[in-house]
Amino acid sequence: MKTILITGGTGYIGSHAVVAFEQAGYKTVIVDNLSNSSLKTIDGIEKIIGYRPDFFEVDLRDKTKLEDVFRKYDFDWVVHFAWLKAVWESCEKPLEYFDNNIVWSIRLFELMKDYWVRNIIFSSSATVYTSPQPSPLKEREQAQSWIKEDFVTWNTSNPYGTTKFLLEVILTDLSKFAGFNVINLRYFNPIGAHESWYIWEDPDGIPNNLLPYIMKVATGELKKLRVFWDDYDTVDGTWVRDYIDVVDLIDGHLKAYELLENIPLSNFPPEGERIATKGFIDNFNLWVGRWVSVLEMVEAAKKVTGKDITYEIAPRREGDLGEVYCNPSKAKSILDWEATTSLEDSLRNSWKFYNK
Numbered sequence: 001m002k003t004i005l006i007t008g009g010t011g012y013i014g015s016h017a018v019v020a021f022e023q024a025g026y027k028t029v030i031v032d033n034l035s036n037s038s039l040k041t042i043d044g045i046e047k048i049i050g051y052r053p054d055f056f057e058v059d060l061r062d063k064t065k066l067e068d069v070f071r072k073y074d075f076d077w078v079v080h081f082a083w084l085k086a087v088w089e090s091c092e093k094p095l096e097y098f099d100n101n102i103v104w105s106i107r108l109f110e111l112m113k114d115y116w117v118r119n120i121i122f123s124s125s126a127t128v129y130t131s132p133q134p135s136p137l138k139e140r141e142q143a144q145s146w147i148k149e150d151f152v153t154w155n156t157s158n159p160y161g162t163t164k165f166l167l168e169v170i171l172t173d174l175s176k177f178a179g180f181n182v183i184n185l186r187y188f189n190p191i192g193a194h195e196s197w198y199i200w201e202d203p204d205g206i207p208n209n210l211l212p213y214i215m216k217v218a219t220g221e222l223k224k225l226r227v228f229w230d231d232y233d234t235v236d237g238t239w240v241r242d243y244i245d246v247v248d249l250i251d252g253h254l255k256a257y258e259l260l261e262n263i264p265l266s267n268f269p270p271e272g273e274r275i276a277t278k279g280f281i282d283n284f285n286l287w288v289g290r291w292v293s294v295l296e297m298v299e300a301a302k303k304v305t306g307k308d309i310t311y312e313i314a315p316r317r318e319g320d321l322g323e324v325y326c327n328p329s330k331a332k333s334i335l336d337w338e339a340t341t342s343l344e345d346s347l348r349n350s351w352k353f354y355n356k
């Protein structure tokens with residue numbers, strides 16, 4: 001049975017990956033330091049799959065404890081989710097984001113190399129794309145068509161996006177010179193929850209993200225939503241994003257896994273060769289191709305929850321990108337993947353949790 005190390009596996013997206021890969025017949029092992037999640041997630045995963053996944057509370061910066069995990073298992077794959085991920089915080093603490101996200105990933109890659117684990121799916125991000133200059137609404141459809149996977153430039157919009165871009169650069173060289181087989185998956189705004197509602201997006205404290213914040217306003221836990229500015233050239237002046245259901249997103253990870261599994265990958269160099277053979281690498285945008293503005297999300301949430309969502313217009317948030325979108329066609333054609341869950345169904349699954 002293939003064994004997959006899932007870093008950040010008690011987090012929002014990682015926990016959904018654990019469920020999906022276990023249900024697909026793979027063995028997963030979670031490494032997480034619980035800095036932005038809790039053991040409640042392990043309980044939730046157990047309720048869904050019927051047994052507790054292997055979990056190790058390890059900080060990726062602790063190479064000794066991380067190596068103990070590599071010694072216990074013969075990993076075939078790594079799916080790398082563990083990350084500091086708040087865009088606004090990365091603008092306030094850029095060095096902390098570089099020190100953590102890049103340095104601890106290098107510790108992980110050192111162990112992958114030492115233990116001959118060469119296959120990795122990296123949870124990258126659409127923030128590697130330079131947000132195009134705000135284009136008049138009528139040109140956006142055309143603009144979306146050209147933001148394909150090769151439209152990556154160094155000129156990212158915030159330190160968080162820079163850490164994702166830099167890691168992709170490092171992984172490109174590891175595939176060229178250390179035989180790593182790499183798939184970078186770029187996505188932006190996952191929403192929703194597993195239909196069982198035993199696992200969900202449950203960040204500690206006040207949510208950064210739009211949907212958990214709206215849900216807490218709907219429950220009355222928070223008084224009102226601050227809408228970060230409303231004078232953009234969009235349908236209603238508020239920012240648009242491509243919100244993707246987390247279960248659809250994880251299906252994209254499984255499809256990426258199957259792609260690599262079907263390629264004759266050489267983890268081991270031919271006899272006598274000093275350097276592992278050149279590895280495989282590819283990038284995919286996992287997007288719905290559906291733009292939703294902040295106020296459209298508010299209206300959709302009011303419809304699904306039946307609650308009023310009070311909001312006020314507030315100044316723009318540091319690090320916020322402009323409209324962000326890209327061309328989702330490559331994942332459809334090569335991975336045979338596309339997102340199918342409606343916005344309302346994603347909100348309905350989230351609301352089942354918040355309204356418990």
Ligand code: NAD
Nearest residue numbers: 008011012013032033034035036037059060081082083188
């Ligand atoms: P999350 O914070 O819920 O999950 C990240 C997990 O990593 C948490 O459980 C946290 O405890 C763990 N972690 C952080 N630092 C660690 C460390 N040093 N050692 C071990 N574990 C550590 O975030 P998420 O929304 O599930 O995001 C998962 C991945 O997807 C991240 O790489 C993020 O950048 C990426 N991503 C997220 C979004 C989004 O909007 N949520 C969009 C695109 C990409």
Ligand code: WQD
Nearest residue numbers: 085086087125126188208209210213226227228239294320
């Ligand atoms: C969505 C929209 C806000 C909260 C996400 C991930 C981050 C990174 C980038 C990808 C924006 C507006 C939000 C609020 C608001 N992941 N908003 N009031 O900023 O797109 O960042 O993608 O790699 O990890 O979080 O997502 O949900 O924070 O904001 O008006 O209280 O909602 O301005 O336009 P964002 P978000």
